[in-house]
Amino acid sequence: MTLQIENVTKKFGNFTAVKDLSMTLEQGSMYGFLGANGAGKTTTFRMILGLLDATEGSITWNGKPITYANSTHIGYLPEERGLYPKMKVEDQLIYLGQLRGMKKNDAKIASHQWLERFEVPHYAGKKVEELSKGNQQKIQVIASLLHRPSLIILDEPFSGLDPVNVELLKKAILDVQKEGATIMFSSHRMDHVEELCEQLSIMHHGESIVNGTLRDVKRGFGRQNVLLKADFDLSFMQQMDGVTSFKQTVEGGVFQIGEERIAHEILRSALKQGDIRHFSIEEPSLQDIFIEKVGKENA
Amino acid sequence: MRDFWTIFNQSFWTKAKTKSFMITTLIVVAGIFLMANLSVIIEKVQNVGMFDGGADSDTIYVVDESGQFLEPLQQQLDASESGLTLKSTNNSIDDLKSKISEEEIKSFLVLSINDSEIIEATYTSENANEFDNPMVIRDALQNLQTNLKATSMDLSPNEVSQLFAPIEFEQNAVSSSSKTEEELSQARGLVYVLIFVIYFAVFYYSNMIAMEVATEKSSRVMEIIISSVSPVKHMFAKIAGVGTLGLLQIALFGIVGFLALKTSSSDLTSGVFSFFGFSNVSIDTMLFAVIFFLLGYFLYATLAALLGSMVSRTEDVQQLLLPMTFLIIIASFIAFSGIGNPEAGYVQIASYIPFFTPLVMFLRVGMLDLPVWEPILGIGILLITIFILGWFGSRVYRGGVLMYGASQSLKDIKKAIQLGKR
Numbered sequence: 001m002t003l004q005i006e007n008v009t010k011k012f013g014n015f016t017a018v019k020d021l022s023m024t025l026e027q028g029s030m031y032g033f034l035g036a037n038g039a040g041k042t043t044t045f046r047m048i049l050g051l052l053d054a055t056e057g058s059i060t061w062n063g064k065p066i067t068y069a070n071s072t073h074i075g076y077l078p079e080e081r082g083l084y085p086k087m088k089v090e091d092q093l094i095y096l097g098q099l100r101g102m103k104k105n106d107a108k109i110a111s112h113q114w115l116e117r118f119e120v121p122h123y124a125g126k127k128v129e130e131l132s133k134g135n136q137q138k139i140q141v142i143a144s145l146l147h148r149p150s151l152i153i154l155d156e157p158f159s160g161l162d163p164v165n166v167e168l169l170k171k172a173i174l175d176v177q178k179e180g181a182t183i184m185f186s187s188h189r190m191d192h193v194e195e196l197c198e199q200l201s202i203m204h205h206g207e208s209i210v211n212g213t214l215r216d217v218k219r220g221f222g223r224q225n226v227l228l229k230a231d232f233d234l235s236f237m238q239q240m241d242g243v244t245s246f247k248q249t250v251e252g253g254v255f256q257i258g259e260e261r262i263a264h265e266i267l268r269s270a271l272k273q274g275d276i277r278h279f280s281i282e283e284p285s286l287q288d289i290f291i292e293k294v295g296k297e298n299a
Numbered sequence: 300m301r302d303f304w305t306i307f308n309q310s311f312w313t314k315a316k317t318k319s320f321m322i323t324t325l326i327v328v329a330g331i332f333l334m335a336n337l338s339v340i341i342e343k344v345q346n347v348g349m350f351d352g353g354a355d356s357d358t359i360y361v362v363d364e365s366g367q368f369l370e371p372l373q374q375q376l377d378a379s380e381s382g383l384t385l386k387s388t389n390n391s392i393d394d395l396k397s398k399i400s401e402e403e404i405k406s407f408l409v410l411s412i413n414d415s416e417i418i419e420a421t422y423t424s425e426n427a428n429e430f431d432n433p434m435v436i437r438d439a440l441q442n443l444q445t446n447l448k449a450t451s452m453d454l455s456p457n458e459v460s461q462l463f464a465p466i467e468f469e470q471n472a473v474s475s476s477s478k479t480e481e482e483l484s485q486a487r488g489l490v491y492v493l494i495f496v497i498y499f500a501v502f503y504y505s506n507m508i509a510m511e512v513a514t515e516k517s518s519r520v521m522e523i524i525i526s527s528v529s530p531v532k533h534m535f536a537k538i539a540g541v542g543t544l545g546l547l548q549i550a551l552f553g554i555v556g557f558l559a560l561k562t563s564s565s566d567l568t569s570g571v572f573s574f575f576g577f578s579n580v581s582i583d584t585m586l587f588a589v590i591f592f593l594l595g596y597f598l599y600a601t602l603a604a605l606l607g608s609m610v611s612r613t614e615d616v617q618q619l620l621l622p623m624t625f626l627i628i629i630a631s632f633i634a635f636s637g638i639g640n641p642e643a644g645y646v647q648i649a650s651y652i653p654f655f656t657p658l659v660m661f662l663r664v665g666m667l668d669l670p671v672w673e674p675i676l677g678i679g680i681l682l683i684t685i686f687i688l689g690w691f692g693s694r695v696y697r698g699g700v701l702m703y704g705a706s707q708s709l710k711d712i713k714k715a716i717q718l719g720k721r
Contacts, residue, residue: 068529078519082518082521084313085518086317099306
């Protein structure tokens with residue numbers, strides 16, 4: 001059960017929405033898909049779902065292209081709420097479950113279990129439009145997980161949820177992953193991706209500019225942060241070889257460096273000036289990487 | 300196939316269970332009963348005298364200057380069962396006029412005879428739009444005058460009746476497709492009503508389809524649906540679901556209408572009943588009505604679904620449906636104008652143009668004895684058009700439902716096809 005995307009390109013007329021994208025999702029893995037608005041994430045999802053055809057390249061799930069014949073194994077949460085506003089929550093979930101190949105009764109039982117799990121069983125008889133945005137999102141999530149799909153595509157699943165519900169949803173996603181589902185999700189929130197995903201990809205203008213496992217991505221970024229706290233001015237070291245940037249903070253400063261060796265040199269020369277209260281070498285956050293990679297090209 | 304029925308059921312029941320649908324249906328049912336019993340109700344209300352403001356409209360005051368007409372005129376009126384009573388009065392005309400304005404009396408009649416022995420009558424009432432009474436009085440006076448003249452010419456009553464014997468006039472037609480005048484007038488009412496029903500139903504349910512599609516698209520639930528079921532299947536299941544609902548609703552109205560007319564006690568309704576040709580309803584005509592409703596609905600619903608898939612917001616649906624609305628309205632114009640002359644050339648031509656066929660061909664089938672191949676040819680062309688439109692529509696639909704943006708124009712059809720290209 002592997003999702004294989006090979007050299008996929010999608011063109012709309014003269015506009016290239018996705019360019020030569022390749023990735024492999026092993027069964028049971030969690031894949032984070034990052035990118036600014038308009039980077040081509042939704043287009044990629046639509047191609048995976050079979051709603052759009054790739055101009056070039058191929059997308060296969062378990063060796064076969066995804067069509068309506070195997071769509072029952074796929075769960076999809078669109079970026080914007082996609083529910084009937086005037087339909088009751090229960091009826092809605094049953095209907096969407098049936099469309100994914102469930103029997104009516106099974107869909108009913110499953111939807112009640114999920115409502116219970118998300119602590120909203122009392123909404124079963126309410127119309128969707130009566131619910132708050134966050135609760136609608138819960139229903140939307142249930143609709144995408146109800147039929148126990150083996151490939152789950154979540155487009156911005158955490159948007160509109162409060163921190164408590166974000167945790168609830170994270171737990172639910174991790175649970176279905178443990179049951180063997182392959183999950184791919186997009187997000188603007190780097191911390192969520194950092195927390196959940198083993199693999200990730202950053203899209204920019206239709207191209208995957210960074211991809212791999214979280215560790216490789218961080219290592220491959222080739223930069224680390226050195227955090228120093230001292231009572232004297234540290235700015236004299238910003239001209240040192242190997243320091244790419246320096247940022248002054250209230251208690252000291254942050255150096256961005258290319259190699260770990262430089263960190264120790266910084267420490268040594270700092271100690272010559274006085275006492276150091278804190279020294280640490282930190283991996284770059286995804287946020288740093290994203291801003292560096294995507295932000296720079298924009299600038 | 301299971302998906303098809305799931306969507307079919309969903310679009311049928313969610314529509315059928317909405318409050319607005321139920322209320323509309325109930326109002327129409329109530330309306331049908333009201334219409335069927337309208338004459339009874341009007342009679343009742345008139346008997347109570349609610350509209351007459353106290354003055355008796357059946358009493359007419361007469362100023363008879365010659366003094367010889369009052370009695371024979373009353374006899375004439377009684378003979379024709381008009382229910383009018385004449386009362387002689389000596390008041391002046393101005394006096395009577397003021398009494399009318401004060402609503403003490405309803406009307407008065409001034410009678411005289413001129414030098415050449417012709418009766419001269421002036422009927423005065425508050426408004427000139429009174430229609431029935433003057434008519435009755437005029438006929439009665441005409442008879443009176445005839446009798447008067449006959450007497451003065453020494454004609455016997457027998458001779459008089461010979462003089463006024465009506466001719467026997469019968470209309471025959473050479474064209475093999477035309478029905479006899481009797482058949483035609485019987486068919487006319489039924490066809491008229493059915494054309495209206497088809498026109499209205501096709502229009503109403505196609506609009507419903509477009510709204511449904513646009514609602515699904517604007518609420519983005521469409522993305523989930525078409526990731527589970529092919530858009531083409533979704534489109535046709537929806538059209539079939541709403542179509543079935545429409546058929547059932549019309550059948551309900553038909554049955555209610557039939558029951559209402561059967562149970563309403565007034566003679567007038569049964570008069571209307573036979574005037575509209577309902578007394579011997581032609582099974583063929585009804586069958587064709589159902590066929591043409593279904594075909595017309597499928598044609599326009601497919602078009603509506605196609606157009607509905609192009610908009611991002613439900614507010615824009617009506618604007619994009621405008622060209623389609625025009626097509627239906629033009630078809631109805633041709634059909635209604637063709638009732639008077641179903642063999643006109645333009646009607647014949649229009650009956651083969653697929654967008655007009657459902658109404659115009661039905662008109663011809665209902666009004667004329669057409670050779671069988673004509674409606675079959677029309678239906679054939681219509682079916683082919685539906686298939687072409689269905690094929691084309693599903694291609695537009697596939698891309699259209701994924702398209703979100705501000706511009707809503709027919710130019711986007713090209714964009715939608717490109718997007719939906721496989």
